[in-house]
Amino acid sequence: MARVTPRKPVTDANPRDRLLEAAIRLLAAGGPEALQARRLAAEVGTSTMAVYTHFGGMGQLITEIMREGFIRFGRRMEKVPRGDDPVADLLALGLAYRDHALENPQLYRLMFGVTSPGGRQGGKDLALSAVANALPEGQAAFAQLVAVVTRVIEAGPCEEEPASAAAQIWSAIHGYVLLEIAGFFGDDDGVERFLLPLGTKLAVGIGAAPEHAARCARLIGAGRGVP
Amino acid sequence: MARVTPRKPVTDANPRDRLLEAAIRLLAAGGPEALQARRLAAEVGTSTMAVYTHFGGMGQLITEIMREGFIRFGRRMEKVPRGDDPVADLLALGLAYRDHALENPQLYRLMFGVTSPGGRQGGKDLALSAVANALPEGQAAFAQLVAVVTRVIEAGPCEEEPASAAAQIWSAIHGYVLLEIAGFFGDDDGVERFLLPLGTKLAVGIGAAPEHAARCARLIGAGRGVP
DNA sequence: ATCCAACCATAACGATGTTATGCCTAAGAA
């Protein structure tokens, strides 16, 4: 049937961005299984061919979703305010990391390659070794953590290499977030019971004074408040 | 066509176990995308109907794979020898955890719900909150960690709750293992550079003496040797 | 006015999980 309004800019965004936005929205709402070409085409009012003209296929579309996810993630990490106390900054960064991941659980899982629609690896061309090799967007986010860790190490007697220490801290929070997203912690307040104690131990492990780190954790924990 | 040998026990296992074994083998060899009903049927020399007769569908089959994975995982953790030094035991347990996960990366990822064929959640009926709620097989494996952590805490001045401390340590090693499986650490020796330092920090965080924990890590790291 | 190249709607193809149908074998009862 002929369209009634041939020139109808539903949004001012170009079709490619509209597809990407709709894909991220579908992923967040229905999980990876909702990322289907036909459903996506219906969402933006076009046909499945648009996916192939603008992305080349579902695989490359998922790659672009991952890239956009890392960009948003990096921006969120940048927005965390930095103060005079490196230990407090480290804990605050960890909390923001967890908040962002739990606000976008499906996107977070897709970013780290732990899930992908259709079982096929989403971003084969940008590889999963994001920090080590490709994907500059991932490196930018990781660099923020390295910077904060460097300040903690320089303020104390520890001599560990900052990048190595940052990788350890990243491992810990990554595992914590995935377990919380998967529901392994049930109804417990994971931040109070697990994340802040874990962050405190790691901060002390890279040279922070134990009583100082504990005080920072208490302050940050209290600052969260109850909704 | 009529079968030449109607009574041909290819293996002495019943069809259900043969399907489960073949499924785990397919998963390990080809990843989640290789877990297909037709391929599985061809592997055991039957038709896709066998999957529905014995499991009810691919979803329940994946659930059984997860259960079998947790059983094997728990057995592996049990086999780690325990000595007089709780800190050494904790680090050894962490190393065995990592070894087993890296020997069965696809199974490990499926167990923790971080991947699933066809994008649909594999084990909806046994839920992912394995430790908190269902799946006794997962609880058994987690209990091993709690036991070792309890010994470390009781030997030192720390008063943290063992289950909470164990969850933190589990988070850390889980995140480390997933990042290593995904290739984020490149060609580095992750055990030396990340896992042992991480384990040392956490052991100290739950009350181990810093120099003692460092010595245990050096001994265990040296004991790995080069192949 | 004409042409062209990009874009996309339609329809078909291969492959997937699933289901309907019926045969066929093995075990138990007469």
Add this chain to the structure above:
DNA sequence: TTCTTAGGCATAACATCGTTATGGTTGGAT
């Protein structure tokens, strides 16, 4: 031994998925 019965599986079809082939439409350049 023969008949009955119930479970197990082979076959084939169906719905849905990603993908591709084809051709029409549209907006701008010449």
